Amino acid sequence: MALAVASRAHAQDQRMLLDLCVNGRCYGTSFVVLRDGHYLVDADALARADLPTANAQVSIVADRRFIDVATLAAGAKAAMDAQGTRLDLVLPAEAWSAKQVAVNPGARRVAPAAVPSVYVNYAADVGSAGRSSLFLDGGLSRGVGALRSTASWTRDDGWRRGLTRYEYDDLEHMRRWTVGDQFAFSSDGLGGTALIGGIGVGRAFDLDPYLITFPQPTVSGVLQAPGTIDVYQNGVLVAQRAVGAGPFSLAGLGLGPGSNDVRVVVHDPFGGTRELQQSFYGATAALAPGLSEFAFQLGAERPSQDSGRYDGDRPALLARQRWGITDWLTAGYRVEAGKDLVNAGPSADIRLPVGYLHAALAASRADGASATGQAFAYDYTGRSFGFSTGVQLYGRDYRRLGDEFAFARVRSQRYANASWSPFERLTLQASLGLATYADGQRQRSQGLSGSVRLGYGATLLLALTRTRTNEEATDTQAFANLVIPFGRSSFGVNATHDDFGTSYGVSAQRSLPSDTGYGYAVDASHGPDGLAGRAELDYQNAYARVAAIGTRFAGQSGGDLLVSGSLLALDGRVFAGRPLEGGYALVEVPGMEGVDVTRENQSVGRTDGRGDVLVPGLLPYQANRIGLDQADVPAQYAVGATAESVSVPRFGGTVVRFDVHPLQAVRGQLMLDGAGVRYGTLELDAAGATLRSPVGADGSFYFGDLAAGRYVARLHHEGSYARCALEVPASQAPIRNLGSVACTPAP
Numbered sequence: 001m002a003l004a005v006a007s008r009a010h011a012q013d014q015r016m017l018l019d020l021c022v023n024g025r026c027y028g029t030s031f032v033v034l035r036d037g038h039y040l041v042d043a044d045a046l047a048r049a050d051l052p053t054a055n056a057q058v059s060i061v062a063d064r065r066f067i068d069v070a071t072l073a074a075g076a077k078a079a080m081d082a083q084g085t086r087l088d089l090v091l092p093a094e095a096w097s098a099k100q101v102a103v104n105p106g107a108r109r110v111a112p113a114a115v116p117s118v119y120v121n122y123a124a125d126v127g128s129a130g131r132s133s134l135f136l137d138g139g140l141s142r143g144v145g146a147l148r149s150t151a152s153w154t155r156d157d158g159w160r161r162g163l164t165r166y167e168y169d170d171l172e173h174m175r176r177w178t179v180g181d182q183f184a185f186s187s188d189g190l191g192g193t194a195l196i197g198g199i200g201v202g203r204a205f206d207l208d209p210y211l212i213t214f215p216q217p218t219v220s221g222v223l224q225a226p227g228t229i230d231v232y233q234n235g236v237l238v239a240q241r242a243v244g245a246g247p248f249s250l251a252g253l254g255l256g257p258g259s260n261d262v263r264v265v266v267h268d269p270f271g272g273t274r275e276l277q278q279s280f281y282g283a284t285a286a287l288a289p290g291l292s293e294f295a296f297q298l299g300a301e302r303p304s305q306d307s308g309r310y311d312g313d314r315p316a317l318l319a320r321q322r323w324g325i326t327d328w329l330t331a332g333y334r335v336e337a338g339k340d341l342v343n344a345g346p347s348a349d350i351r352l353p354v355g356y357l358h359a360a361l362a363a364s365r366a367d368g369a370s371a372t373g374q375a376f377a378y379d380y381t382g383r384s385f386g387f388s389t390g391v392q393l394y395g396r397d398y399r400r401l402g403d404e405f406a407f408a409r410v411r412s413q414r415y416a417n418a419s420w421s422p423f424e425r426l427t428l429q430a431s432l433g434l435a436t437y438a439d440g441q442r443q444r445s446q447g448l449s450g451s452v453r454l455g456y457g458a459t460l461l462l463a464l465t466r467t468r469t470n471e472e473a474t475d476t477q478a479f480a481n482l483v484i485p486f487g488r489s490s491f492g493v494n495a496t497h498d499d500f501g502t503s504y505g506v507s508a509q510r511s512l513p514s515d516t517g518y519g520y521a522v523d524a525s526h527g528p529d530g531l532a533g534r535a536e537l538d539y540q541n542a543y544a545r546v547a548a549i550g551t552r553f554a555g556q557s558g559g560d561l562l563v564s565g566s567l568l569a570l571d572g573r574v575f576a577g578r579p580l581e582g583g584y585a586l587v588e589v590p591g592m593e594g595v596d597v598t599r600e601n602q603s604v605g606r607t608d609g610r611g612d613v614l615v616p617g618l619l620p621y622q623a624n625r626i627g628l629d630q631a632d633v634p635a636q637y638a639v640g641a642t643a644e645s646v647s648v649p650r651f652g653g654t655v656v657r658f659d660v661h662p663l664q665a666v667r668g669q670l671m672l673d674g675a676g677v678r679y680g681t682l683e684l685d686a687a688g689a690t691l692r693s694p695v696g697a698d699g700s701f702y703f704g705d706l707a708a709g710r711y712v713a714r715l716h717h718e719g720s721y722a723r724c725a726l727e728v729p730a731s732q733a734p735i736r737n738l739g740s741v742a743c744t745p746a747p
Helices: 043-048
Strands: 014-020 025-035 036-040 058-061 064-068 077-080 086-090 099-100 117-127 132-142 145-154 158-170 175-185 193-203 221-224 227-233 237-245 246-251 259-265 274-282 292-301 312-325 329-336 341-351 357-366 371-383 383-394 410-423 425-437 444-451 459-469 475-486 489-498 501-510 517-527 530-540 544-553 556-570 572-577 584-590 596-599 602-606 612-618 624-628 637-639 643-646 655-659 660-662 665-672 682-688 687-697 700-703 709-717 720-728 735-745
Touching: 025 043, 025 058, 025 064, 025 086, 036 043, 036 086, 043 064, 099 237, 175 292, 175 312, 193 312, 221 259, 221 274, 227 246, 259 371, 371 489, 489 517, 530 709, 556 584, 556 612, 556 655, 572 612, 584 624, 596 612, 602 612, 665 709, 665 720
Parallel strands: 014 086, 099 246, 584 655, 665 735
Antiparallel strands: 014 025, 025 036, 036 064, 058 064, 077 086, 117 132, 117 556, 132 145, 145 158, 158 175, 175 193, 193 292, 221 246, 227 237, 227 259, 259 274, 292 312, 312 329, 329 341, 341 357, 357 371, 371 383, 383 410, 410 425, 425 444, 444 459, 459 475, 475 489, 489 501, 501 517, 517 530, 530 544, 544 556, 556 572, 584 612, 596 602, 596 624, 624 643, 637 660, 665 700, 682 687, 682 709, 709 720, 720 735
16 A cells, blocks of 8 residues: 555556575565566565565665665566566575574583682591591682682691682683782793782683683584574584574584594485585694783792792792684783893693694703703594503703792603593503603603493403602502492492502492582502401581591591581571582572472472572672572462572672462452443553453452552553552552552543
């Protein structure tokens, strides 16, 4: 109709309503104008067909946008069928822009929520012969920052401070700031390690746990018409996706490290198929293009964790950074410096067609002497075969950060490892190693091992190792172990032969449950030195973990009683629990005692008399699903959401409140112009939702659950509207009668 009344239509225009089909697939009806032999199609209809129109010629007809299909792309064709009911468009695949198809899209990142909290983990050990100790790990958490410290006490040495630091997580830039005690370490194999007190900042990929940091392959193709693709990884179907016409590329495949084969089967709408294949080697040590990692740390060295002092005469600096340049090259540098010491060099990680190569060079100057170091490593991991080898060489005067506190300086290291799984249940491994130290000592090692998975989950492990230091006698050891699982329990037998003789042993263990229960571990052996072994009995509940440990070695017996747990102050309450690991949440179901609360659909506890329960073990910066069992809530109570996804920072916690309240109904009678209302619908907005009630012949209405407050309701009555003011009083009564409620006609 709009086209028919167009005031400036061309005399030769033909206006039609046709089915629109593109490359054989139809997208419903569309307005079409035939002008001077050109087909103009309604722009909205072309958008439904996912056709890009940004660069096409636009005409305005009856205030609507029409596109000349001949200008969509070079080679575009349009034709109307013989019956004059359908317009067929044929476009080359290049008419569509390239599409990124996410095969494994990352989970939605949930912003962390936290409230101030204070926690202390403790472990008290009372041992035989007067041995006793206490270890504390505590912190104050506020938002994404935490002040943490450890301390220990022993009968002989008294109190000692451990590591004290303040950590702040910068989520926007994915980096972590640390002020206080921290380890400065290198990642290229040529640098040193030192415990320092100072300031540092570094990349923290764990702040986005859904980020894939190492390169992934890109598989590209073209669809002439909309179709579907099947994605296979190493022969296993992992995804099916619908894809529009045009070029496409698959992203986010989520391949693991090692050798991978990707096969993509493309199905067009006419039943045709074709395959795209690609082999790709992934390595977690590499960085995806555009990503970088770094660490910059400055401070004074601390000799050890047992020493609470800092050596002000030994400043320490470490700076390292790497960049993902391409999907096959990651490059970086490292600089470390101390008193009369400088050590620096570049590094590169290169993905080869088969395997992965790491190379690093460095030069050091300390106390007036210079030296160089080199490190090379190659790694290949396949589905049935793996191999790695490497060498590290250091000059005689080569020095690194922290070498002053090292027991022995290594001058060269060489190694080679290989693994082979000729069958699904059999794995063989071999290793060779050679290390040379500054004092001239050389240590050679060889190893051969194999594991066989037997029926019913049983595993047999065989190992043979040989070690030789300089010209001393070779130390040879053979080991065999058979483990048979029984649910949470397992039983094993083993035998060991070395230069001192042969020993035989048995072992049995039962793991602790996730909630309340017990476990045990027993290892006993008899050899040339007699009976030796260790036995441990564990028990845990919601408040603590207790372990009784007995040992016997070299004719000496001993025992320990270990009690560990935590104290947590959160939201005005103090809780005792098992040692805290990761984050935590205080779940509140106000006034509801005994409600079962779940984490990832697994029961983790029941609410106390106040309706609270502490849920530990939440994964930092991930979406943790917390829920409750609605069956534990009495029927006369209303329950809002029964589950919620929450994210917490490291060593931090939040409060999760579930809306559970008694059902309180509201009833009354509506009056309009002094007379009762006969029939209609009454609706109002409450708690983010629209509630509706039918109105009876006597003007009565009823809402099953409505909180106290003032509401402006809307009455739909005999084709007109009226406003009704509802004053709902605060009351504990299950049903509140408002009596007569006056309504006024809406303007």
